Amino acid sequence: xxxxxxxxxxxxxxxxxxxxxxALLPSRAARAATAADLKPILAxxxxxxxxxxxxIEDWVKQPTIAAENKGINEGCDLMMxxxxxxxxxxxxxxxxxxxxxxxxxxxxxxxxxxxxxxxxDVKQVDPTEWSSPPFSPTLVERSGLGRVLVGRGxxxxxxxxxxxxxxxxxxxxxxxxxxxxxxxxxxxxxxIGSPHIPQIVDxxxxxxxxxxxxxxxxxxxxxxxxxxxxLSLGAKGVVExxxxxxxxxxxxxxxxxxxxxxxxxxxxxAWHLVEALATLVSPDGNTPVIDHYLxxxxxxxxxxxxxxxxxxxxxxEELVKKQLxxxxxxxxxxxxxxxEMLCSRPTVNIEGLVAGYTxxxxxxxxxxxxxxxxxxxxxxxxxxxxx
Amino acid sequence: xxxxxxxxxxxxxxxxxxxxxxALLPSRAARAATAADLKPILAxxxxxxxxxxxxIEDWVKQPTIAAENKGINEGCDLMMxxxxxxxxxxxxxxxxxxxxxxxxxxxxxxxxxxxxxxxxDVKQVDPTEWSSPPFSPTLVERSGLGRVLVGRGxxxxxxxxxxxxxxxxxxxxxxxxxxxxxxxxxxxxxxIGSPHIPQIVDxxxxxxxxxxxxxxxxxxxxxxxxxxxxLSLGAKGVVExxxxxxxxxxxxxxxxxxxxxxxxxxxxxAWHLVEALATLVSPDGNTPVIDHYLxxxxxxxxxxxxxxxxxxxxxxEELVKKQLxxxxxxxxxxxxxxxEMLCSRPTVNIEGLVAGYTxxxxxxxxxxxxxxxxxxxxxxxxxxxxx
Numbered sequence: 001x002x003x004x005x006x007x008x009x010x011x012x013x014x015x016x017x018x019x020x021x022x023a024l025l026p027s028r029a030a031r032a033a034t035a036a037d038l039k040p041i042l043a044x045x046x047x048x049x050x051x052x053x054x055x056i057e058d059w060v061k062q063p064t065i066a067a068e069n070k071g072i073n074e075g076c077d078l079m080m081x082x083x084x085x086x087x088x089x090x091x092x093x094x095x096x097x098x099x100x101x102x103x104x105x106x107x108x109x110x111x112x113x114x115x116x117x118x119x120x121d122v123k124q125v126d127p128t129e130w131s132s133p134p135f136s137p138t139l140v141e142r143s144g145l146g147r148v149l150v151g152r153g154x155x156x157x158x159x160x161x162x163x164x165x166x167x168x169x170x171x172x173x174x175x176x177x178x179x180x181x182x183x184x185x186x187x188x189x190x191x192i193g194s195p196h197i198p199q200i201v202d203x204x205x206x207x208x209x210x211x212x213x214x215x216x217x218x219x220x221x222x223x224x225x226x227x228x229x230x231l232s233l234g235a236k237g238v239v240e241x242x243x244x245x246x247x248x249x250x251x252x253x254x255x256x257x258x259x260x261x262x263x264x265x266x267x268x269x270a271w272h273l274v275e276a277l278a279t280l281v282s283p284d285g286n287t288p289v290i291d292h293y294l295x296x297x298x299x300x301x302x303x304x305x306x307x308x309x310x311x312x313x314x315x316x317e318e319l320v321k322k323q324l325x326x327x328x329x330x331x332x333x334x335x336x337x338x339x340e341m342l343c344s345r346p347t348v349n350i351e352g353l354v355a356g357y358t359x360x361x362x363x364x365x366x367x368x369x370x371x372x373x374x375x376x377x378x379x380x381x382x383x384x385x386x387x
Numbered sequence: 388x389x390x391x392x393x394x395x396x397x398x399x400x401x402x403x404x405x406x407x408x409x410a411l412l413p414s415r416a417a418r419a420a421t422a423a424d425l426k427p428i429l430a431x432x433x434x435x436x437x438x439x440x441x442x443i444e445d446w447v448k449q450p451t452i453a454a455e456n457k458g459i460n461e462g463c464d465l466m467m468x469x470x471x472x473x474x475x476x477x478x479x480x481x482x483x484x485x486x487x488x489x490x491x492x493x494x495x496x497x498x499x500x501x502x503x504x505x506x507x508d509v510k511q512v513d514p515t516e517w518s519s520p521p522f523s524p525t526l527v528e529r530s531g532l533g534r535v536l537v538g539r540g541x542x543x544x545x546x547x548x549x550x551x552x553x554x555x556x557x558x559x560x561x562x563x564x565x566x567x568x569x570x571x572x573x574x575x576x577x578x579i580g581s582p583h584i585p586q587i588v589d590x591x592x593x594x595x596x597x598x599x600x601x602x603x604x605x606x607x608x609x610x611x612x613x614x615x616x617x618l619s620l621g622a623k624g625v626v627e628x629x630x631x632x633x634x635x636x637x638x639x640x641x642x643x644x645x646x647x648x649x650x651x652x653x654x655x656x657a658w659h660l661v662e663a664l665a666t667l668v669s670p671d672g673n674t675p676v677i678d679h680y681l682x683x684x685x686x687x688x689x690x691x692x693x694x695x696x697x698x699x700x701x702x703x704e705e706l707v708k709k710q711l712x713x714x715x716x717x718x719x720x721x722x723x724x725x726x727e728m729l730c731s732r733p734t735v736n737i738e739g740l741v742a743g744y745t746x747x748x749x750x751x752x753x754x755x756x757x758x759x760x761x762x763x764x765x766x767x768x769x770x771x772x773x774x
Contacts, residue, residue: 193748193749236648238647238751240748240749240751241749242749247712247713251714251715252713252714252715253713254711254712254713255712255713256711256712258711258712260625260734260736260738260762260764261623261729261734261764262711262729263734263735263736263764264717264728264729264730264731264732264733264734264764265716265717265720265725265726265728265729266711266713266716266717267671267672267673267715267717268672268673268736268737270672270737270740271664271668271671271672271673271737272672273740274661274664274665274672274737275665275670275671275672277658277661278661278662278665281658283662284654284658284662285654285655285657285658285659285661285662286654286655286658324641324643324645324649324653325634325641325642325643325645325755326634326639326640326641326642326653327638327639328638328639328654329652329653330651330652330653330654333652338652339652341651341652342648342649342651342652343651344651345651346651347647347648347650347651348650349647349650349655349753350655350657350658350661350742350743350754350757351647351743351744351749351750351751351752351753351754352742352743352744352745352749352750352752352754353657353660353740353741353742353743353745353757354740354741354745355737355739355740356737356738356739356740356760357738357739357760358739358740358741358745358760361580361627361760362580362627362628362629362738362739362760362761362762363738363739363760364625364627364738364762365738365739366736366738367737367738367739368712370737370740373743373744373745373748373749373750374749375647375749375751377647377648377650377651
């Protein structure tokens with residue numbers, strides 16, 4: 001996932017697989033978690049609540065805006081301290097050509113190792129959109145929600161990271177060992193497209209550690225409006241690309257925008273793009289038809305099907321449809337089927353189209369260049385090289 | 388032509404059919420123009436040269452910018468004076484919901500009547516792009532060109548209009564009658580897309596006059612860099628439109644931009660647009676395949692073929708290719724064939740594409756709306772209703 005491109009964040013946050021902290025539990029075969037095991041941990045969580053909230057407040061208070069080079073170095077220092085406090089055996093700063101990342105490991109002597117991806121940067125702020133200063137986290141009562149923390153990064157992603165660390169502290173505080181070893185890979189450039197994450201993960205010691213892991217977790221759990229806590233157990237990798245059709249490179253069509261009357265005698269890069277795009281998907285735009293693209297898609301397992309069944313029952317379909325502004329799922333499938341498609345199908349999506357004149361009204365030109373901005377989401381066993 | 392949309396200007400200016408003033412001559416069957424007929428007229432042109440240049444200077448000096456409502460009323464008054472001075476029998480101001488047009492007739496007692504379309508507005512000016520003030524016309528020596536007039540509208544279209552009026556003055560000055568009657572339809576909104584030209588041409592007296600005409604002339608002749616003077620004998624009508632695909636109207640796909648991961652379970656307006664566009668043309672993007680679109684296209688006549696042969700010899704193919712920034716004509720046809728296609732084939736062109744994220748890089752969205760800005764150029768016997 002790391003090597004192909006940046007991990008897919010947003011779907012996770014709204015994702016559908018419940019059972020908070022499930023990923024922290026060992027597999028059922030290895031050891032069954034019982035209520036007795038969890039009781040002292042739950043007590044620790046209760047006891048350390050205020051400490052956990054303060055940790056998140058401190059984390060939100062620290063601006064970390066990659067796009068503005070604001071607070072990134074201080075944020076990196078705080079990230080490292082948070083990981084040391086959580087019991088990491090080693091914490092290493094990883095400079096890149098722009099902003100630094102962090103690599104850390106927590107060896108719990110467990111048979112399995114899980115990777116944890118953390119982004120410690122946040123989006124820029126527009127103060128006029130905020131009811132309280134974005135970097136002064138504030139606890140407020142919100143009707144229907146209870147007491148919530150308002151601040152930049154409280155949801156994406158410092159809050160969920162703080163909750164994850166709270167669980168680690170609670171397990172240790174209860175005198176127990178984590179059931180999995182952890183490998184942390186942290187970056188501070190997610191919001192600008194993770195341009196330098198290869199410089200972090202390609203370090204030999206990081207790559208070696210990641211090779212030992214059974215998967216990657218992104219702390220991104222959140223509560224939906226009905227109170228359900230969700231934790232994603234997977235994320236698709238995404239390949240972003242621009243498909244550019246231009247007379248300059250093509251050898252046909254004009255190398256500059258010309259008067260549109262010339263369409264009668266000239267090839268058009270815009271039409272060339274349209275026809276090229278049409279070869280990528282089925283005529284309804286919904287099924288990728290790129291050669292070999294679907295070959296590696298593995299069937300949905302029985303365990304996954306069971307979780308999807310559960311998620312379809314737990315989530316409110318009408319609410320999800322309302323949030324998405326839709327009336328129908330693709331092919332008019334059921335909500336359950338839509339969830340299965342969401343988690344199991346690779347996609348070919350148009351993010352944007354740009355060609356020629358894009359202002360109000362029209363302009364009689366034959367554009368020399370047309371661009372489709374696209375993303376391709378890959379499922380397990382697919383790689384960027386395949387796509 | 389008037390009723391379908393605004394006439395196509397730019398192709399005319401660079402067009403390929405020579406023989407300046409040919410349209411002013413009666414048909415060969417009716418009366419053969421001889422050198423003897425033209426001699427006194429050519430002498431008048433010579434004699435009135437300075438007067439003609441001053442007329443153009445006065446015309447260029449008057450700003451007429453529809454988009455900025457600048458000088459339009461004064462321009463309308465001047466337009467009317469120019470037509471009266473040229474000998475029109477009646478000159479009528481035609482108010483519209485925005486800027487006025489002018490309708491005028493010149494009855495020469497000739498058997499045939501020709502319509503003349505005039506736009507008396509010009510584009511806005513960016514003073515930094517000008518070597519001299521755009522509304523202070525200046526005569527300058529230009530290497531390879533000789534003495535030229537620099538000013539806004541000198542080329543498009545007040546210069547060519549002044550040249551046309553100069554010919555009318557010269558014929559009258561030589562004591563001769565025009566060989567055709569003229570019907571002038573003038574508008575001041577061409578540069579903003581001719582939104583109100585129907586309010587001019589739909590006036591009963593204008594429509595009645597236009598019904599008597601054998602064709603429409605747009606004064607737009609210009610000299611190319613090698614000195615050739617060209618005069619277009621035809622223009623395609625153009626239908627401009629936006630093809631909009633949106634979840635709001637479609638009933639499928641989202642009504643707002645959503646995260647692109649949802650492509651796995653949602654229809655995409657952008658893909659829908661791409662597939663719709665692909666139904667309009669052949670897979671190479673070059674031949675319209677819209678139902679019935681090509682049915683009314685009439686064969687190129689022997690007379691037209693002869694003129695195209697002549698134009699292909701007269702024009703410099705390499706220069707034209709350089710100006711267009713191309714290496715090949717469509718289907719690798721010859722230059723002569725490209726000219727025949729330009730004047731005889733209807734087109735379906737993409738002027739612009741706009742969907743979703745159009746800035747630098749990408750953005751992981753599934754856009755709720757995608758737009759293709761298009762123009763369709765129609766040939767004789769086709770109407771906007773057909774297209």
